[in-house]
Amino acid sequence: MSGNGRPVVLVxxxxxGSAIVEGWLKTGAVDPxxxxxxxxxxxPVAERARALGARVNPPLEALADARAVVLSVKPAYWRGAVEPLVSALPEDATIVSVMAGVRTAAIGAALSPRPVVRVMPTTAVASAAGIAAVWSADDAARAVAHTLFAPLAEVVDLDEERHMDVATAVAGSGPAYVHAFTRALAAAGEEAGLDPDSALKLARGAVRSAASADPSETLDALIARVASPGGTTEAGLKALNQNDELDEAVEAAVIAALLRARELSKD
Ligand SMILES: NC(=O)c1ccc[n+]([C@@H]2O[C@H](COP(=O)([O-])OP(=O)(O)OC[C@H]3O[C@@H](n4cnc5c(N)ncnc54)[C@H](OP(=O)(O)O)[C@@H]3O)[C@@H](O)[C@H]2O)c1
Known part of the structure; x- marks a missing residue:
């Protein structure tokens, strides 16, 4: 996909950042x-991109025509990373932040007058199978984010910036919750007599099967498909969510992640 020759800068x-470059190389969303x-x-992925024509750490003059700048550094040191670039960037460059918890107002103040859009993607963008929440007050900046991320991820547009923290707590952290669940499933299989290797393979396979289920079906329909009345899965599900314990544990995880995101975003 061409951007009329104007470069996209990944910081x-x-x-x-590596997952994003992987995705761009895989899909052609950004021409190397x-x-x-x-x-x-x-x-490694920067070197692969370089071999295909990308520029890695060129002189700052190369940024003079940038159409978009994707900020993928840690929230703790983004100001130091951005400060040397500000005077080199054109005023119409769209600033795309994938940083958790850093507010648009702070980014906009540091890079004024450039438009800012926030994107919260998962690392599955590497295989063009990610999910990405997007928020901006500027429609043109949102459109730039779509151009860069829609080929790599299902994009969910949010109405309010404060919902980015919720999206982070659900989708950003979500894969780790699922891995933790998978680990618990494998441990339970082992406890019930399986050897560790078989238990892990079976648990991972179960999660893989669930993830590949038809996305057009509701979750209740998918559960009903596996849990026949009076059967083994129904018994397992009842134990899993006895007294709403599963629902409450997941809710507690999302709230804890949300509170932490809000703490980190005090800028
Ligand atoms: N990881 C995720 O799943 C995920 C998901 C959603 C959002 N995020 C957000 O993405 C951002 C990056 O997270 P991460 O997990 O990718 O962290 P990371 O692996 O630590 O990557 C940050 C990178 O920034 C580089 N860096 C440091 N100073 C720099 C500078 N002045 N100029 C250019 N690059 C600089 C570091 O380079 P060196 O390696 O050379 O030190 C490092 O590779 C964070 O803001 C995070 O909130 C991450």
């Missing part, structure tokens, strides 16, 4: 010839 090529990567240390 930070860590876990998420239009990609600039700024990274303090060498990263």
């Amino acid at each position: 930070g090529c860590g876990r998420l 010839a239009e990609l600039i990567i700024l990274t303090p240390s060498e990263k």
Whole structure:
């Protein structure tokens, strides 16, 4: 996909930044010839992108025509990462922040007058199977975020910026909750007599099967498909959510993550 030759700049090529570049290379959402990567240390995916025509840590003059800048550094040091770039960037460059908890107002103040859009993607963008929440007060900036992320992720547009923290607590942290559940499922299988390797394979396989279920079916329909009345799954489900314990544990996890996101965003 072409951006009329104006480059997209990725600042930070860590876990998420690398996943984004992987996704762009896989889908062609950003032409490597239009990609600039700024990274303090060498990263394998940046080197792959460089071999395809991307520029890695070019002189700052290369940023003069940037159409978008994706900020993928840690919230704790984003100001230090951005400060040297501000005077090099054009005033119409869209600032796309994938940083958890850093408010648009803070980013906008540091990079004024450039429009800002926030995106909260999962690292599954690497395989073009991510989910990404998007918020901006600026429709054109939202459109830029869609161009960069819709090929890599299902994009969910949010109405209010404060919902980005909720999206982070649900979708950003969600994969880790599911891995924790999978670990517990494997441990339970082991406890009931399976060898550790078989227990882990079976638990992971179960989660994989659930994830590949038809997304057009409701979750209740998918549960009913597996849990026949009076059967084994129904017995398991009853034990799993006795006294709403599962619902309450998941709710507590989302609230804890949300409160932490709000603490971290005090800027
Ligand atoms: N990981 C996720 O699943 C995820 C999901 C949603 C949002 N996020 C957000 O994405 C951001 C990055 O998270 P991460 O997990 O990818 O962290 P990470 O792996 O620590 O990556 C951050 C990267 O920033 C680089 N960096 C540091 N200073 C820089 C500078 N001045 N210029 C350019 N790059 C610089 C670091 O380079 P070196 O490696 O060379 O030190 C590092 O690779 C965070 O704000 C986080 O909230 C992450």
